[in-house]
Amino acid sequence: MKRTYVTIICVLMLLSFLVASLTQQRVQGMHVNTVWETYYLQPSGEQNAEDAVCNYINSTFNSLSANWESLWFSANQTTATNAYACLSNVDNSSADDFLAWFSTGNGFQYQPTGNTWHFYYYGSNSGAVSNAVQDSKIYNIANGSKNKFTFIWTCMNGDEWTQNGKTIYGYWDTQNNTGPVGMPYAFTQTTGLSLNGYGAGADNSGICYIGFNGCAKNLSDPYENVVGETYATFVDYFYYYFVDCGTSVTMALNYASNALNATQPLFSMNPLYEGYMEYQQMNGAWTYFPGVMVVIGDGNLVLPNVS
Amino acid sequence: MDKKNCHLILILLIVSILLFAGVPRVYSIEATAQNQAYSFLANVLDFNMSTYDKTVVAYAPSSAAPPNTGFEGLPVESITVNLTSTSTHSLAATFTFVNGTLELCGLWTYDGSTVSPLYSQAEPSTVLGAVKGILQSYENYDEAVYVQPMLNMLDANPSLNGLNNATVTAGNLKCTIEVDDGSTTLNFHYVADGVDYDQKCLSLVFSSGILTSFSDKWSFYQTNNSLSINVPEQKAENIAWNAANTDDPNVTVTLTDNPQAALIGDVDNLTLRPIWVIQFYSNNGTVNVPANGVEVGVWADNGQIAYCTVMGYLEISNTPPSSLPTASPSQPNKNAASFDTSLTVGAAAITITAIAVAAWVFRKRSK
Numbered sequence: 001m002k003r004t005y006v007t008i009i010c011v012l013m014l015l016s017f018l019v020a021s022l023t024q025q026r027v028q029g030m031h032v033n034t035v036w037e038t039y040y041l042q043p044s045g046e047q048n049a050e051d052a053v054c055n056y057i058n059s060t061f062n063s064l065s066a067n068w069e070s071l072w073f074s075a076n077q078t079t080a081t082n083a084y085a086c087l088s089n090v091d092n093s094s095a096d097d098f099l100a101w102f103s104t105g106n107g108f109q110y111q112p113t114g115n116t117w118h119f120y121y122y123g124s125n126s127g128a129v130s131n132a133v134q135d136s137k138i139y140n141i142a143n144g145s146k147n148k149f150t151f152i153w154t155c156m157n158g159d160e161w162t163q164n165g166k167t168i169y170g171y172w173d174t175q176n177n178t179g180p181v182g183m184p185y186a187f188t189q190t191t192g193l194s195l196n197g198y199g200a201g202a203d204n205s206g207i208c209y210i211g212f213n214g215c216a217k218n219l220s221d222p223y224e225n226v227v228g229e230t231y232a233t234f235v236d237y238f239y240y241y242f243v244d245c246g247t248s249v250t251m252a253l254n255y256a257s258n259a260l261n262a263t264q265p266l267f268s269m270n271p272l273y274e275g276y277m278e279y280q281q282m283n284g285a286w287t288y289f290p291g292v293m294v295v296i297g298d299g300n301l302v303l304p305n306v307s
Numbered sequence: 308m309d310k311k312n313c314h315l316i317l318i319l320l321i322v323s324i325l326l327f328a329g330v331p332r333v334y335s336i337e338a339t340a341q342n343q344a345y346s347f348l349a350n351v352l353d354f355n356m357s358t359y360d361k362t363v364v365a366y367a368p369s370s371a372a373p374p375n376t377g378f379e380g381l382p383v384e385s386i387t388v389n390l391t392s393t394s395t396h397s398l399a400a401t402f403t404f405v406n407g408t409l410e411l412c413g414l415w416t417y418d419g420s421t422v423s424p425l426y427s428q429a430e431p432s433t434v435l436g437a438v439k440g441i442l443q444s445y446e447n448y449d450e451a452v453y454v455q456p457m458l459n460m461l462d463a464n465p466s467l468n469g470l471n472n473a474t475v476t477a478g479n480l481k482c483t484i485e486v487d488d489g490s491t492t493l494n495f496h497y498v499a500d501g502v503d504y505d506q507k508c509l510s511l512v513f514s515s516g517i518l519t520s521f522s523d524k525w526s527f528y529q530t531n532n533s534l535s536i537n538v539p540e541q542k543a544e545n546i547a548w549n550a551a552n553t554d555d556p557n558v559t560v561t562l563t564d565n566p567q568a569a570l571i572g573d574v575d576n577l578t579l580r581p582i583w584v585i586q587f588y589s590n591n592g593t594v595n596v597p598a599n600g601v602e603v604g605v606w607a608d609n610g611q612i613a614y615c616t617v618m619g620y621l622e623i624s625n626t627p628p629s630s631l632p633t634a635s636p637s638q639p640n641k642n643a644a645s646f647d648t649s650l651t652v653g654a655a656a657i658t659i660t661a662i663a664v665a666a667w668v669f670r671k672r673s674k
Contacts, residue, residue: 045617056373063371200489202419225505227573227582227604228614229377236373245385245401246365251415254520255401258411259377262508262522263494268487279588279600300419306365 029097031304032090033061033070036078038105038124047075049219049232050104056236057102060243067305078105079123080133087141098304100149101187103133104219107154107212112136114176119183121154135170136179138186149249149301150187151210153219153235157183158211158294160195167195169296184209184296193297198267199250202299208249215278215291224271226261234260234272246306250299337366340386344402347412348390351444352518355427359390364399377506378527379577381406390424398422405527409449412521422517434469434491434513435461441511441518453525456480457495457509469493469513479530490514495525497572497579499534504572504579529578536581538610540568543583547603550615551587562587562601570607581607 035058037050054072061070073082083103090096107121110129120132135157152158159182160169170185185191187209194203219232237256241247247255253267267273275292341363348354369382376383384404391397396416403411414422431437439461446454460482466473469491473484479499485492496508507528512520538546544566551562566585573582588600604613 043617052374060371200419204418222584222602222616225571227571227584229375233373233375233377236375240367240371240373241385241401244365244367244371245403246387247399247401247413248415248417248419250419251401251413255403255411255413258510258520258522259403261505262510262524263483263496263505265492265494265510265512265520265522266490268490269485269492300417302417 029067029304030093030095031068031098031100032096033057033068033100034086034102035070035072036083036101036103036105037073037075038078038122039075040122040124040127041106045220046218049230050075053104053219053232053235054102057239057243060239061100064243065305076124078103079125080131080137081123083123083133084137084141087138087147090146091142096146098148099146100151100303101147102151102153104153107152107157107183107216109156109159113178116173116176116178116181118178118181119157119159121152121157121183135181135183135186138183139180139189142187142189145189145207147187147189148206149208149303150184152183152187153212153216155212155216155291156214158209158213158296159183160213160294169193169195169294184211184294188297195294195296197249197297197299198253198273198295199299201295202250202301203297204300205298206301207297208299208301209296210249211294211296213292213294215289217272217276217278217291221278223260224276229260231272243303243306246302248300248302249295253295253299337363337368337386339407340366340384340402340404341388343404343407343409344386344388344400344412347402347409347448348400349427350448351441352412352424352521353426353428353430353440353444354390355425358394358425359392362389362391363387364389376405377574378405379574381527381577383410392425395423395425396420398424405524408526410522410524410527414517414519421515422519424517434516435467437513437516437518438469438493438511441521445521445523451523451526454509457482460495467493490519497525497528497530499530499572499579500536500581502534502536502570502572502581504528504574506572506574507579527577528574532578532580532608534579534581534608536570536607538583538605538607540570540583542610543605543607544568544585546605546610546612547583547585547615548587550603550605550612551601573604573613575606575613582613583607 035054037054039047058070058072061068090099103121105122107119109117109119111117118135120129120134122132125131160167163171168191170180170182170191173179173181180186188207193205193207194201197203197208217231219230219235221231223229223231223234234256237259238252241255242249242252254265257267257270258265264270272293275290277288278291279288345356349356363386365387367385369384372383385402387399387401389397389399398414398416401413402409416422431440439458442454442458445451460475460477460480461467464475467475467482467484469484470486472486475482476498479497481496481498481503483494491513492510494508494510497504507525509523509525511518547566548564566587568583568585570581570583573580583605584602585605586600586602601615601617603615606613
């Protein structure tokens with residue numbers, strides 16, 4: 001009789017572990033999400049929008065399985081030093097295999113040597129280029145190619161241009177020996193991704209970079225023809241579908257577009273995709289600047305372990 | 308109760324605890340959404356569901372929805388299911404429900420290839436035929452009485468053939484068809500006095516002739532007011548100008564009285580209302596002035612201010628200001644998600660089992 005009970009207890013223990021393993025996901029590779037914002041040169045309305053968006057993105061990743069870890073670098077924590085350190089830590093961690101990155105703020109370009117234009121976006125601690133997040137430094141640190149999904153909501157950090165008759169988003173500068181040029185190139189470590197990774201243009205590379213070619217919309221800008229909504233809501237919806245619903249980048253863009261304006265059920269109908277003129281200031285003068293959101297690489301990318 | 312029964316009950320209790328420990332709390336809610344999704348696929352889109360292996364890959368309860376959902380507090384939940392079959396390409400279906408009512412059904416594939424569902428019966432060969440079939444099924448399935456005028460409009464207007472861009476308005480219904488690069492989009496939405504109320508709409512998207520998106524927001528918004536335009540543009544601009552210069556404490560720039568006005572459809576408490584959206588720009592922007600203009604919303608039915616907000620600003624000067632904010636690097640907010648719940652369940656199971664063993668041993672010794 002005693003032996004029977006011991007057997008039953010042992011079976012129960014085995015059963016309990018079986019239940020645990022069936023109902024929970026095992027931790028294999030860790031996936032890291034980082035969210036960055038900066039108040040530098042941003043008015044209070046834009047700061048509030050940044051806070052809300054970053055909070056939402058961070059919380060939605062934190063609702064995922066144990067495989068995911070999300071880090072929110074708030075305004076005074078978003079510095080180039082921290083960005084490089086974070087990138088390096090993930091890159092050097094054998095446990096981490098996937099890095100998602102969202103950053104918002106101001107971006108621009110500069111010439112370190114000669115006439116080669118490089119790109120950067122501001123951190124919080126200084127307007128000096130040396131304190132900004134620079135493309136060439138990102139490239140040199142991010143050599144582990146774990147940056148599978150990057151979303152940079154700033155001006156110019158998705159710039160594309162024509163070189164030798166070919167449209168590109170990055171190259172290695174040999175003329176002035178300034179190294180890798182272009183933030184998409186820096187984060188993705190390759191110049192070979194699809195220039196239009198949305199929809200049928202997806203290259204199935206498993207890497208996707210979203211940025212702005214030219215002038216970015218403000219997160220706090222009113223969403224076209226939808227009263228009371230802003231582009232911050234578009235970002236929220238994108239992450240809702242991408243993270244919470246486990247859709248691909250392309251579908252998340254479509255469904256976010258549909259959520260805000262069902263007359264635009266496809267992202268290809270969205271002003272972000274079609275391009276726009278943004279009224280902005282340059283050296284004290286107000287004028288209109290063109291801008292468009294670019295989806296580089298693999299719009300079919302789906303986040304791992306989102307269930 | 309004899310000793311044998313007592314032990315049996317104890318064992319059953321332990322098994323029950325262990326099993327319930329592994330059941331997600333949202334299971335019943337998820338099951339409802341799942342059933343709704345499968346029912347829609349079978350009854351409206353005519354999917355042959357018995358040929359598919361079905362797996363829920365993601366479920367987002369209403370607490371996960373973005374803060375500003377546009378549905379003014381109504382719960383929004385979503386579910387994504389995988390449909391796999393040995394005879395055709397797998398596909399995924401994403402559903403969003405608002406207050407328990409379907410708002411979106413999106414069909415897609417993980418590799419971006421063409422969606423090719425398995426239907427219960429032969430499908431119409433044209434987009435227009437497919438639209439009519441889907442709308443008729445949807446009308447029956449959801450008792451959506453507002454669908455019949457849409458079907459009537461398609462029947463009455465040959466230009467709405469699904470092959471070309473077209474726009475037709477009849478009464479309070481407007482239909483637009485947009486054909487572009489292999490996709491066809493049909494949108495029905497509400498109009499009144501020439502004002503488009505895009506919010507109240509039903510839309511379908513076809514890619515390569517196959518439905519890939521069905522979205523219905525028609526039933527969420529009411530039209531129980533007159534939607535009359537009682538405030539002319541000039542009066543609305545005057546109201547907005549006064550508001551922009553006096554009401555908003557954030558407006559610290561001089562605005563130009565050169566308004567850009569548009570009359571559009573809006574929603575207030577889930578009810579349609581016309582609104583004048585009026586923008587004024589700054590005429591003396593300088594570095595670090597935190598505004599480039601003001602946008603004012605004026606209700607077109609009664610002239611009241613709906614909102615007054617500073618418009619966005621993005622300084623892209625390459626000459627940083629001399630006085631710079633400083634901050635020292637610090638640790639990020641680490642709301643770590645690295646908590647391994649499987650270990651928790653395992654530990655709980657061991658604890659419960661250990662207690663049961665201890666109780667049993669104690670009981671044996673006490674006799």
